[in-house]
Amino acid sequence: MACESERCMSMLEVQNLEVYYESVWGNYKAVDGASFKTHKNEVFSIAGESGCGKSTLVDGILRLIKPPGHIPSGKVIFEGTNLLKIPEDELRGIRWVKMAYVPQGAMNSLNPIIRVEEQMTDAILDHGSMSKEEARELAGSMLKEVSLPVEVARMYPHELSGGMKQRVIIATAIALKPILIIADEPTTALDVVVQKGILQLLESLKEKYGMTVIVVSHDMAAHAQIADRIAIMYAGKVMEIGSIYDVFEQPLHPYTKGLISAIPAIGKKYVKGIPGLAPSPLNWPQGCRFHPRCPHAMDICSEVEPTMKEVSPERHVACHLYQ
Amino acid sequence: MVKISGFAIFILKKVLIYTVTLFLAFTLVFWVLRLIPGDPWSRFVDNLRILAIDPQISREFIEGYKRKFGLDKDIFTQYILYLSNLFLRFDLGISIASYPTPVQVVIMRSLPWSIGLLAICVLISWSIGIVAGAFIGWKHRSKLSSAMFTIALGMSQIPYFIMAILLIMILAYGFGLFPGRWAFSPSVTPGLNPAFILSVIRHGFLPALSIVVTSFLGWLVSTRALTMTILGEDYLLFAEAKGLKKIRMLNRYVLRNLLLPQATGLAISLGYVVNGAYVVEYIFQYPGVGTLLIHSFRFLDYNLAQGIIFVTMFTVLTANLIMDFLYPLIDPRVRTQGK
Amino acid sequence: MSQLLGTLKQRASAFISLFKRSPTLIVGVALLSLIIFLAIFAPIIDQYRLEGHKATDLGYFEKFLPPSLKHPLGTDHFGRDVLGLHLTGLKFSLIVGALAGSVATLISVCIAVIAGYRGGIIDSILNGVTNSVLVIPSLPILIVVAYYTRLDLVGMCLTLAAFSWPWSTRVIRAQVLTLKERTFVDLARVSGQNGFEIMFAEILPNLIPYIIVGLGFSVIGAIFAETGLRIIGLGPPTVVSLGLLLQQALQYGLLTQKRYAEVMSMILLLISIFISLNLINKGMDEAFNPRLKKVTGQ
Numbered sequence: 001m002a003c004e005s006e007r008c009m010s011m012l013e014v015q016n017l018e019v020y021y022e023s024v025w026g027n028y029k030a031v032d033g034a035s036f037k038t039h040k041n042e043v044f045s046i047a048g049e050s051g052c053g054k055s056t057l058v059d060g061i062l063r064l065i066k067p068p069g070h071i072p073s074g075k076v077i078f079e080g081t082n083l084l085k086i087p088e089d090e091l092r093g094i095r096w097v098k099m100a101y102v103p104q105g106a107m108n109s110l111n112p113i114i115r116v117e118e119q120m121t122d123a124i125l126d127h128g129s130m131s132k133e134e135a136r137e138l139a140g141s142m143l144k145e146v147s148l149p150v151e152v153a154r155m156y157p158h159e160l161s162g163g164m165k166q167r168v169i170i171a172t173a174i175a176l177k178p179i180l181i182i183a184d185e186p187t188t189a190l191d192v193v194v195q196k197g198i199l200q201l202l203e204s205l206k207e208k209y210g211m212t213v214i215v216v217s218h219d220m221a222a223h224a225q226i227a228d229r230i231a232i233m234y235a236g237k238v239m240e241i242g243s244i245y246d247v248f249e250q251p252l253h254p255y256t257k258g259l260i261s262a263i264p265a266i267g268k269k270y271v272k273g274i275p276g277l278a279p280s281p282l283n284w285p286q287g288c289r290f291h292p293r294c295p296h297a298m299d300i301c302s303e304v305e306p307t308m309k310e311v312s313p314e315r316h317v318a319c320h321l322y323q
Numbered sequence: 324m325v326k327i328s329g330f331a332i333f334i335l336k337k338v339l340i341y342t343v344t345l346f347l348a349f350t351l352v353f354w355v356l357r358l359i360p361g362d363p364w365s366r367f368v369d370n371l372r373i374l375a376i377d378p379q380i381s382r383e384f385i386e387g388y389k390r391k392f393g394l395d396k397d398i399f400t401q402y403i404l405y406l407s408n409l410f411l412r413f414d415l416g417i418s419i420a421s422y423p424t425p426v427q428v429v430i431m432r433s434l435p436w437s438i439g440l441l442a443i444c445v446l447i448s449w450s451i452g453i454v455a456g457a458f459i460g461w462k463h464r465s466k467l468s469s470a471m472f473t474i475a476l477g478m479s480q481i482p483y484f485i486m487a488i489l490l491i492m493i494l495a496y497g498f499g500l501f502p503g504r505w506a507f508s509p510s511v512t513p514g515l516n517p518a519f520i521l522s523v524i525r526h527g528f529l530p531a532l533s534i535v536v537t538s539f540l541g542w543l544v545s546t547r548a549l550t551m552t553i554l555g556e557d558y559l560l561f562a563e564a565k566g567l568k569k570i571r572m573l574n575r576y577v578l579r580n581l582l583l584p585q586a587t588g589l590a591i592s593l594g595y596v597v598n599g600a601y602v603v604e605y606i607f608q609y610p611g612v613g614t615l616l617i618h619s620f621r622f623l624d625y626n627l628a629q630g631i632i633f634v635t636m637f638t639v640l641t642a643n644l645i646m647d648f649l650y651p652l653i654d655p656r657v658r659t660q661g662k
Numbered sequence: 663m664s665q666l667l668g669t670l671k672q673r674a675s676a677f678i679s680l681f682k683r684s685p686t687l688i689v690g691v692a693l694l695s696l697i698i699f700l701a702i703f704a705p706i707i708d709q710y711r712l713e714g715h716k717a718t719d720l721g722y723f724e725k726f727l728p729p730s731l732k733h734p735l736g737t738d739h740f741g742r743d744v745l746g747l748h749l750t751g752l753k754f755s756l757i758v759g760a761l762a763g764s765v766a767t768l769i770s771v772c773i774a775v776i777a778g779y780r781g782g783i784i785d786s787i788l789n790g791v792t793n794s795v796l797v798i799p800s801l802p803i804l805i806v807v808a809y810y811t812r813l814d815l816v817g818m819c820l821t822l823a824a825f826s827w828p829w830s831t832r833v834i835r836a837q838v839l840t841l842k843e844r845t846f847v848d849l850a851r852v853s854g855q856n857g858f859e860i861m862f863a864e865i866l867p868n869l870i871p872y873i874i875v876g877l878g879f880s881v882i883g884a885i886f887a888e889t890g891l892r893i894i895g896l897g898p899p900t901v902v903s904l905g906l907l908l909q910q911a912l913q914y915g916l917l918t919q920k921r922y923a924e925v926m927s928m929i930l931l932l933i934s935i936f937i938s939l940n941l942i943n944k945g946m947d948e949a950f951n952p953r954l955k956k957v958t959g960q
Contacts, residue, residue, distance in 0.1 A: 109557045110561075113580060123567060352803065497922070595799075
C-alpha cells in the first residue's frame with residue numbers, strides 16, 4: 001500500500017526506548033530498544049505474548065513509569081517534541097488534551113468513591129476553562145457516544161459492569177478530542193460479546209474523529225479485526241512492522257509466523273504453538289532474542305543481534321533472514 | 324406484604340447489636356464488681372460498723388444502708404433491680420461518698436471537662452494527622468519526609484501519660500510556661516469572662532498536648548502507610564494519566580479514599596484513647612471523669628465508680644454507633660451492602 | 663539424621679534471609695536483645711556490685727549520693743542505687759509484658775483461628791465478643807479488679823491479658839480468612855485431616871509472622887496498661903516495674919525536686935522497650951511485604 005505523504009507524517013515516533021526495572025538481582029530490561037512510528041488517523045496495533053514488554057512500553061511512552069522502573073535512554077517524539085525531556089507542567093498540558101490513555105485494568109481505574117460524572121469532568125476542568133455545567137454536558141454527550149445511558153453519570157463505579165466501566169473510561173478519554181489514544185489490553189477480562197462492542201467503538205474513533213488509536217493486546221484476533229498497521233513485539237524489542245494484511249498474509253519474522261499459526265480458526269485443523277518458554281527480562285538471549293525458539297535459526301543469530309530493516313515501503317523486520 | 328428497605332434493615336441491625344453490646348457490657352461490670360472477693364458494698368457497710376461507737380445503734384444504721392443499696396436481697400434480685408433502674412429509669416444510684424447526692428449529679432459536674440478535653444484532642448489529632456500523613460505519604464520519596472517519618476514512628480509509641488510526665492517536667496517545672504495541675508487557676512472566678520477562659524486554656528494546654536502529640540503521630544504513621552498503598556492503585560495511575568492537577572489528586576483521589584478506613588480506625592481507637600485520657604487527667608488532677616473515677620475508689624464510693632464506668636462505656640458505644648451510621652455517607656460502596 | 667539436619671539448615675537460612683530483607687528488623691531485634699541482656703545480667707552483677715543487697719532494698723546506701731564509680735547514677739531518696747534500681751524496673755516491666763502479652767496472644771490466636779476457620783455462627787458470636795471487649799474502655803474495670811483483689815504478679819498479668827487480646831485477634835482472623843481459601847487447605851481436607859489438624863498443622867505455620875506482630879502489640883499494650891495502673895497507684899508492690907518507679911517518682915515529688923535525670927532515665931528505659939518492639943513489628947512488615955518496598959522504590 002503506497003503511502004500518501006500527508007498521512008505518513010508521523011505523529012508518534014518511538015526511538016530505541018529502554019525501560020528498566022532495578023532489583024537486587026539486576027536490571028529487568030522490560031523494554032530494551034523498541035522503535036516504531038505511528039501515522040495520523042490510523043489504528044496501530046502492538047502485539048505480542050504476555051511479558052514481552054508491550055504494557056511497559058505504553059507506560060514508558062506516557063511517562064507513567066514509577067520507581068524502581070526508570071528510562072535510561074530513548075526518545076518519544078510526539079508532534080515534534082520529545083516527551084521524555086519536557087518539564088512536568090508541559091507534560092501535564094499535553095496529557096489528555098492531545099494524548100489519552102485507556103489503561104489495562106479499567107475495572108480498577110475508576111476511583112471507587114466519586115461519581116462517574118465527576119471522574120469524567122475533573123480531567124475536562126483541569127485542562128481548560130470550561131464551566132462545571134459545560135463540562136457535565138460534555139461528559140453526558142460522551143456517554144452517549146459510547147452507547148451508555150446518561151444515568152450512568154450519576155452512578156458510582158461499583159454499580160457498573162466491567163464492560164460499562166470500560167466504556168466510561170473510553171468516554172472520558174475522548175472528551176477532549178485528543179489526537180492520540182493508547183488503549184492497553186482494552187478487551188482482556190471482558191466477555192466476547194462485549195469485546196466486539198469495544199473494538200468497534202475504538203475503530204469508530206478513528207473514523208469519526210480522525211484519531212490515531214494505538215491498541216496493545218496479546219489477542220491477535222482483536223488486532224485482525226480493527227488494525228491498520230501492526231507491530232510485533234518480542235522480548236522487549238519490536239520484531240516486525242507492517243500493514244495488517246501484509247503481516248497476516250505474509251508474515252516475515254519466524255516469531256510472527258508462529259503467532260499467526262497459533263490463532264485458532266474455524267476450519268483450521270491444527271493449531272501450532274511456539275516451542276520453548278519466553279525468556280526472562282533479566283537475561284535476554286544473546287544475539288537475536290528469538291533464536292532459542294526459532295526453527296530457522298542460523299549461526300549468526302546467536303551472535304549478532306539483527307537490526308530493524310525496511311524491506312519494502314512501510315514494511316520493517318528485524319531478522320537475519322532478510323539482511 | 325410490606326417491603327422493608329435495605330437501609331432500614333441496616334439501621335435495625337446496627338441498633339440491635341448496639342443494644343446487645345450495651346447490655347452485655349453492663350452485665351459484665353455488674354458481675355465483675357460483685358464476684359470479686361470482698362464484696363465492696365458490704366465492706367463499706369462494715370466500715371461504718373467500725374466507725375460507729377454504739378453497736379446497737381449501728382445495726383439499724385447499717386440495715387438501713389443495706390436496704391438503701393439493695394444489699395439485703397439475693398444477688399439475682401439485685402441484678403434485676405440494677406438493670407431495671409439503669410435502663411428504665413436511667414438511675415445510676417446514689418453516691419456513697421457524697422451522700423445523698425445522686426451519682427448522675429456528681430458525674431455531670433466533671434463530665435463536661437472530660438468531653439471537652441477529649442473532643443478537642445481527638446478531632447485535632449485525627450484530622451491533622453490524616454492530612455499530614457497523606458502529605459508525607461504522597462512525598463514519601465523525599466529524604467526529608469522519610470526522616471520526619473522515622474522520628475514520628477519512634478515517638479508514636481509513647482503512652483499519653485508518659486508524655487504527660489515529660490511535658491510536666493520540661494514545660495511546667497522546667498520552664499514554668501504552663502501550669503501542671505487542675506483546669507483553671509483558683510484565683511479566677513468561673514464564668515464567661517476572659518480571665519477564666521484564658522486560665523482554662525492555659526491549664527488545659529499540657530493535658531491536651533500530652534494526648535494530641537502521640538495521637539497525632541499515630542494517625543500520621545497509619546495514614547502514611549495507607550497512602551502508600553493507595554498510591555499503587557490503578558485509579559491513581561489513571562488520574563495521573565489524565566493530567567489532573569496535583570491538588571485534585573491529593574484531595575479527591577487520596578484523601579477521600581483514606582476517610583473510610585481511618586474513620587473506622589477512629590471508632591475503634593476511642594476505647595484506647597479514653598483509657599489513656601483518664602490517666603492523664605489523674606496526673607494533672609484535671610477535674611474530669613478520669614480523676615473522679617480514681618478518687619472514687621479512694622473514698623470507697625463504689626456507686627460512683629460503677630456509674631462512671633457505665634457512662635464511659637455508654638459514650639464509647641454510642642460514638643461507635645454514630646460512626647456506623649456515618650459510614651454510608653463517606654463511602655458509597657457501603658450504601659448498597661444491604662441490598 | 664542428615665535429613666533432619668538438612669531441614670534445620672533450610673529453616674535456619676530462611677530465617678536469616680528474613681533479616682537481610684529489612685534493616686529495621688535488625689535494629690529492632692538488636693535493641694531488644696540488648697534490653698533483655700541488661701535485664702537478665704544486671705541483677706546478677708548487682709549481687710557483687712551492691713555488696714550482696716538487692717537493688718530494691720531500702721536504705722543500705724547513703725541517700726542522694728551523686729554519680730560515682732560505685733553508683734554510676736547515684737542513689738535516690740531511699741538510699742537505693744539508681745542504676746540497679748532502674749534495671750530491676752526494666753526486668754519487671756519486661757516480665758509483665760512478656761507474660762501478659764504471651765497469654766493475650768495465645769487467647770487471640772485460638773479465638774481468631776477458630777472463628778476464622780469455622781465461620782458461620784461461631785464466627786459471628788466470637789466476632790461480636792471481640793468487638794465488645796475492644797470497645798469497652800478497659801481501664802476502669804482493670805482498676806476495679808486491681809483495687810479489690812490483692813493481685814500478685816501472675817494475677818495482674820492475667821487480668822492485663824484479659825483486656826488486650828482483641829487487638830491482634832482481628833488481624834489474625836483476617837489472615838485466617840484469606841488462608842482458608844487457599845488450595846493447600848482444600849488438599850488437607852480432602853486427604854482426610856479433620857478440622858483441628860488443619861487448623862493447627864496447616865494454617866498455624868502460615869500465621870507465624872502475624873502472630874509475632876500480634877505478640878509485639880500485645881506486649882506493648884500490656885506494659886502500657888501496667889504502667890497506667892501503676893501511675894494511679896494500683897498493683898502489687900513487690901513487682902518493682904518501671905511503672906511503679908514512675909509512680910514513686912511522682913509521689914515523692916521528684917519533679918518538684920528537679921531530679922529530672924532520674925525520671926528521664928526511667929522514661930527512656932520504658933520507651934526503649936516500646937521502640938524496639940515497634941521496630942521489630944515494622945521490620946516484620948517490611949520483611950514479609952517486600953512488595954511494598956519495591957512499589958515505592960525505597
